[in-house]
Amino acid sequence: MxxxxxxxxxxxxxxxxxxxxxxxxxxxxxxxxxxxxxxxxxxxxxxxxxxxxxxxxxxxxxxxxxxxxxxxxxxxxxxxxxxxxxxxxxxxxxxxxxxxxxxxxxxxxxxxxxxxxxxxxxxxxxxxxxxxxxxxxxxxxxxxxxxxxxxxxxxxxxxxxxxxxxxxxxxxxxxxxxxxxxxxxxxxxxxxxxxxxxxxxxxxxxxxxxxxxxxxxxxxxxxxxxxxxxxxxxxxxxxxxxxxxxxxxxxxxxxVKGFDGEFQEFNATGKNSHELMKDLSQRLDRLDVNGKVVIIRVKGELSGGRTNDIDFQLLRRNLLTRGALFVLFNRFSLSTKEFEGNRVSGEDPQTIETSLFKENIGSVKVTQSNLKGDEGAASAIELLKILKQQQKSGETKLGYADRIVKSSVESLNITEEFSQ
Ligand SMILES: [Mn+2]
CATH class of the missing domain: 3.60.21.10 (Metallo-dependent phosphatases)
Structure with a gap:
């Protein structure tokens, strides 16, 4: 056997x-x-x-x-x-x-x-x-x-x-x-x-x-x-x-058990920022969070006030004081009726990045076919992945810049036109 x-x-x-x-x-x-x-x-x-x-x-x-x-x-x-x-x-x-x-x-x-x-x-x-x-x-x-x-x-x-x-x-x-x-x-x-x-x-x-x-x-x-x-x-x-x-x-x-978790979801729709903050602190106060990883998803559209009015730092501190091991607020799907500039919401950063690229790829003028449409959006995600890389310890600024430029050019498949 x-x-x-x-x-x-x-x-x-x-x-x-x-x-x-x-x-x-x-x-x-x-x-x-x-x-x-x-x-x-x-x-x-x-x-x-x-x-x-x-x-x-x-x-x-x-x-x-x-x-x-x-x-x-x-x-x-x-x-x-x-x-x-x-x-x-x-x-x-x-x-x-x-x-x-x-x-x-x-x-x-x-x-x-x-x-x-x-x-x-x-x-x-x-x-x-x-x-x-x-x-x-x-x-x-x-x-x-x-x-x-x-x-x-x-x-x-x-x-x-x-x-x-x-x-x-x-x-x-x-x-x-x-x-x-x-x-x-x-x-x-x-x-x-x-x-x-x-x-x-x-x-x-x-x-x-x-x-x-x-x-x-x-x-x-x-x-x-x-x-x-x-x-x-x-x-x-x-x-x-x-x-x-x-x-x-x-x-x-x-x-294989990773941790004891607590998941809570809040819908902001129909509440103003003040009401949502009150709701959040009341409900979170009642939870047993000791030794747990606490994940809170806040979604929906506030009827008034700004999303910045919600003091997530304070809420997090309270949970940690009460013994939570780790606290994460997912508020990528929280928006407000009041104007807040060009805000896009979605489930997580990856989803937001993908939909932003897909929505906007049409407005980019390129001749290369692999940089258009869905493939273009995929290339943009690839490029973003490279640009997120940080300078390694021991790497010179010049070496870092060189590495990022090289990887970027290569990821977009434009090596031939640019190599000299
Ligand atoms: Mn995977």
């Missing part, structure tokens, strides 16, 4: 706050401990180990200290890139961990003479399981990899086979992701024993004709955006353990 652990979307470093980072570390520690206790043959992570391609070195150091324990226990760690792990140009942390022997990147691809994408299998020495994987890549490029995939070759391989991927499947997409890119299942090779998914931040298991077991573990801890709300509401987080001999015998979800 063999076993492996299937983990996905850890998003280490997604939060700056030390309290959440500490919880994130504990969850990883607990996960590694469970994998060792369960004596799994290997661990497979299907992308987004880190929240960004070049994370804070303190986050990297902490995680290596923990992941090393797998290595010391003789448990190999296999991984593919997630959409957050890759960097538009240059080396990502996943490459460094691969070089250092902490993990093995199992996406090994090449193109044959006819332009087909050939994927090589990675064979786990102890269990004999064969893993083929497709990492997340830039929007557009990824679907091309699937389109050109030599499926026959993958399908004819004998043995216990796992297909690792990071992305949505068109037929299985949850409604909240209906706008993101997805690949039709027909482009996946058939007949693998297990399809190990990542990217979809919602735990689920599926079976489709020809595709026996498709599993998304969802985020291990809490990811970002709406994930922390779901965790606070009590949605289970964790990973899968799959037992197999020649075929799969069991597929089990192993929960």
């Amino acid at each position: 063999h076993r492996f652990a299937h983990i996905s979307d850890i998003h280490l470093g997604a939060y700056r706050e030390p309290e959440i980072r500490e919880l994130e570390k504990q969850v990883l520690e607990e996960t590694v401990k469970k994998c060792i206790e369960l004596r799994v043959d290997f661990v497979l992570v299907c992308g987004d180990i880190y929240h960004v391609g070049i994370p804070d070195l303190s986050v990297v150091n902490d995680s290596i200290l923990i992941l090393r324990k797998l290595q010391l226990a003789g448990i190999p760690l296999y991984a593919i890139y997630g959409s957050h792990d890759y960097t538009p140009n240059g080396t990502s942390i996943i490459d460094i961990l691969d070089t250092a022997g902490i993990l093995t990147n199992v996406m090994k691809s090449r193109k044959d003479d006819e332009g087909y994408v050939i994927l090589e299998f990675t064979t786990d020495p102890k269990s004999g399981a064969k893993i083929a994987g497709i990492s997340a890549r830039r929007v557009g490029l990824e679907s091309k990899t699937y389109e050109d995939l030599d499926r026959k070759r993958l399908e004819s391989e004998k043995g216990f086979k796992i297909f690792a991927f990071h992305g949505g499947i068109a037929e299985l997409k949850p409604t909240f992701l209906s706008e993101t890119e997805a690949v039709p299942i027909s482009e996946f090779p058939k007949g693998f024993d297990y399809y190990a998914g990542g990217h979809i931040h919602q735990k689920d298991e599926f079976t489709l004709p020809g595709y026996s077991k498709i599993v998304f573990p969802g985020p291990l801890f809490t990811g970002y955006g709406r994930d922390i709300e779901d965790t606070a509401k009590g949605v289970a987080r964790g990973f899968y353990v799959v037992a197999f001999e020649e075929k799969i015998t069991t597929v089990e979800f192993v929960p």
